[in-house]
Amino acid sequence: MADRVYEGRLLAGVVADVRDRLTGNTARANARLGLLRPPAAHARLIWIKSDAREVSGRLAAEIARTVRERSADRPIVVTFEYEHKAMLARLKAITNLGFGYGPADRRAATRRVLERLRPAYVVALGEGMRPHLAAGLKAAGVPCCIVHGPPGAGAEGCVGFPQTASEQQAWRDRVHWAAPFYALLAVAQVEPVFQGLAGAHARALFWVTDASPAIAAGIAQAWQASPGGAHDVLFLGSPTPGANRLSAWNEDRRPLAPGSVVWVDEERFWPALAASCTAVHLIRPSEPLLWAVLAGGRVVSAAHVAGLDLPGTAPLAEVDTAELVTYWAGLLANPGAARVAADTLRRYFWRERRSAGEAAEALVAQVCAC
Numbered sequence: 001m002a003d004r005v006y007e008g009r010l011l012a013g014v015v016a017d018v019r020d021r022l023t024g025n026t027a028r029a030n031a032r033l034g035l036l037r038p039p040a041a042h043a044r045l046i047w048i049k050s051d052a053r054e055v056s057g058r059l060a061a062e063i064a065r066t067v068r069e070r071s072a073d074r075p076i077v078v079t080f081e082y083e084h085k086a087m088l089a090r091l092k093a094i095t096n097l098g099f100g101y102g103p104a105d106r107r108a109a110t111r112r113v114l115e116r117l118r119p120a121y122v123v124a125l126g127e128g129m130r131p132h133l134a135a136g137l138k139a140a141g142v143p144c145c146i147v148h149g150p151p152g153a154g155a156e157g158c159v160g161f162p163q164t165a166s167e168q169q170a171w172r173d174r175v176h177w178a179a180p181f182y183a184l185l186a187v188a189q190v191e192p193v194f195q196g197l198a199g200a201h202a203r204a205l206f207w208v209t210d211a212s213p214a215i216a217a218g219i220a221q222a223w224q225a226s227p228g229g230a231h232d233v234l235f236l237g238s239p240t241p242g243a244n245r246l247s248a249w250n251e252d253r254r255p256l257a258p259g260s261v262v263w264v265d266e267e268r269f270w271p272a273l274a275a276s277c278t279a280v281h282l283i284r285p286s287e288p289l290l291w292a293v294l295a296g297g298r299v300v301s302a303a304h305v306a307g308l309d310l311p312g313t314a315p316l317a318e319v320d321t322a323e324l325v326t327y328w329a330g331l332l333a334n335p336g337a338a339r340v341a342a343d344t345l346r347r348y349f350w351r352e353r354r355s356a357g358e359a360a361e362a363l364v365a366q367v368c369a370c
Helices: 010-022 026-032 054-070 085-092 107-117 131-140 165-170 181-185 193-197 213-224 246-252 267-276 287-294 321-333 335-369
Strands: 046-050 076-080 097-101 121-125 144-147 159-161 205-208 233-236 261-263 279-282 299-302
Touching (some): 010 026, 046 054, 054 076, 054 181, 054 335, 107 131, 121 131, 121 335, 181 287, 205 213, 205 267, 213 261, 267 287, 279 287, 287 335, 299 321, 321 335
Parallel strands (some): 046 076, 046 121, 076 097, 233 261, 279 299
16 A cells, blocks of 8 residues: 555645644654654664555564564664554554654655664565665665565665565565565464354354455355255355344354354454364455464365465465355365365465564564664
8 A cells, every 4th residue: 555645745745744733643744754753762773664554564563572572672663654453452562662653755754764763773564665765774874674565676785575476576586585474473273163152053164254245245145045055154254134243143152053144243253263164265355364264274265366465386276256155065075175175275374384484583683683
């Protein structure tokens, strides 16, 4: 997500500054001008700079937490371009951490923020490494890396930590560690508790993670008209007519009747549901959701596997949404093949998780060495 304000566009910046000051958000307006308040510390700090994407913000918080665990006294500052609830919750849980809005990519703002923060190392998330910042870091001799973003024209001298297949391709001729950090952050080896909570009469559990409400309603209708609609339970990532909210059902824990349709309305259910379902189908999931599903160790299909941008050769079945109910029936009719598919995907996940652990260790070692 490229934010025109933080890209340094003059007109967009002026409009945003006026709006923020009129609404009382002077801190954000000042931050875009580079008027950040550095922490009171003698040691040079680590600056972790996120762009506006939620996936970048979450990674920024996790990187800050990992660096803090390795170096208890090192000052760390995290800046972002947009406030995301999950990111803020993680940042607030980290001790001795400064965080807030970051600067726009204007020459004067970049000069001010580098003079004020005097960073020893900069970790840029996504599009956080923009031209003026890259030039300023190069001139000051500050080492840097880019996580989950393209190398870009201004990334000379930066180490890359690509997260997806397309990013790995873009970094192929540069020094980098290619590994998806979300594989490391996903909750794995979770008990399949929903199998028992769904009731003894439910034959199988299926989950379509992120279909639009219209597509989800079509899937539910086709599933209810099939034999599975009388024996199984269907979980959907979007609200559909007649669907129960999973959070409401989780409160009373009464067994679900076969044929129930359930809306997965909270993220906290992802790990246990991924481990409990007979099969999961992906449309265009966010990265936290994608890796939560892959960590579940079950059969996973996708409407467009290449669109998931997974590293390596991901053993996911590509299944058109219109054929999904038929595909599920085939899995139930051939449980041996389903087990093989689940085992293959489980090995893929743990291979990528190990690779992510090695990359994270390399990143933290670089940061803490400065």
